[in-house]
Amino acid sequence: MSDQQIGSSSDDAWTVEKALAAHGIEIPENVTSPITFFHILERLKTTKRQGWLRHGINDGESIADHMHRMSVMVLFAPPSIRAVVNLDKCLKMAMLHDVAETVVGDITPSDGVPRDEKSRREAITVDFFVERLLGSVHGGDDASAEEMRAVWNEFESGTINGVPDSPSPERAFVQDLDKIEMLLQMSEYERRHGVNLEDFTYSATKIRTPEMRAWADEIIAGRVKHTTAAGPTVTSREQQDEYYGK
Numbered sequence: 129m130s131d132q133q134i135g136s137s138s139d140d141a142w143t144v145e146k147a148l149a150a151h152g153i154e155i156p157e158n159v160t161s162p163i164t165f166f167h168i169l170e171r172l173k174t175t176k177r178q179g180w181l182r183h184g185i186n187d188g189e190s191i192a193d194h195m196h197r198m199s200v201m202v203l204f205a206p207p208s209i210r211a212v213v214n215l216d217k218c219l220k221m222a223m224l225h226d227v228a229e230t231v232v233g234d235i236t237p238s239d240g241v242p243r244d245e246k247s248r249r250e251a252i253t254v255d256f257f258v259e260r261l262l263g264s265v266h267g268g269d270d271a272s273a274e275e276m277r278a279v280w281n282e283f284e285s286g287t288i289n290g291v292p293d294s295p296s297p298e299r300a301f302v303q304d305l306d307k308i309e310m311l312l313q314m315s316e317y318e319r320r321h322g323v324n325l326e327d328f329t330y331s332a333t334k335i336r337t338p339e340m341r342a343w344a345d346e347i348i349a350g351r352v353k354h355t356t357a358a359g360p361t362v363t364s365r366e367q368q369d370e371y372y373g374k
Contacts, residue, residue: 142249144256147231155260165261171230178234179310183325185317191229198222198302198309205301206339213297217279221302224276225283228253247284254280304340307331311347319352 148155151171156164172192180188199222205215226234228250235246254277262273281287283302288294314328332344 142245144231144253147253151231158264159261160264162262162265165257168230168257168261169227172226175229175234178236178239179328180313180317182236182238183317183323185321185323188317189313191226191234194309194313195223195226197312198225198305201305201309202302209297209301209337209339213301217282217298218302220275220279221283221298222305224280225302225306227257227276227280231256250284251281300336301340304335304337307335308340308343308347311344315347315351 148168153168172195173190175191177189177191177194199219202215202218202222205213205218231253232246232249235241235249258273258277262270262276265273278288282294282296283299286293286296286299288296310328310331314325317323318325329348332341332348335341335344
């Protein structure tokens with residue numbers, strides 16, 4: 129059973145507990161250390177990014193692979209971006225932005241899961257981590273879990289101090305990096321496997337910062353020359369607009 133299918137019927141809503149049980153993960157009654165959470169994080173290393181699998185790339189990257197390169201990319205932010213962002217927060221965002229996928233899985237635009245439902249699943253997963261798995265760590269006197277939730281919420285919805293859609297240059301930069309890393313991987317798989325992954329270039333139209341648009345242009349210009357498809361279908365564009373936000 130896929131992550132998307134767990135609790136998929138209207139009378140059987142997706143829950144963290146059902147998903148964990150389906151993955152064979154048992155949660156101890158009293159959690160007083162972060163070890164259980166660390167074990168769950170292993171799924172980031174073993175769960176493949178679904179978009180590549182759908183294009184026949186079976187040996188593709190894991191979620192952890194994607195997050196690791198993003199984190200390294202943060203360290204090489206252009207000076208103009210470094211001047212306006214908190215680089216430490218950006219690094220934490222890159223490391224944590226997909227942490228909910230340990231339980232939810234990698235839901236893509238073509239999975240048919242509405243954006244609101246995807247967001248709901250991920251939000252309650254992060255809440256579960258903070259409140260059930262990490263709330264009693266170090267005697268309950270550790271702010272690390274709440275910081276994780278705050279950073280994740282800022283990346284996902286721009287929520288800062290409880291206010292959604294707050295201005296956040298860190299969020300804009302790291303969300304752009306999320307797409308840049310995917311474009312890098314797209315071009316590498318095209319070269320390595322001789323496949324055409326033109327659909328993924330549409331994400332470049334969602335990049336907001338000029339510096340990252342320049343990176344995206346360079347990546348796309350360097351794609352292998354035999355990639356000649358006309359571009360994503362209308363359906364794909366609609367799905368990606370829904371997923372990334374218009």
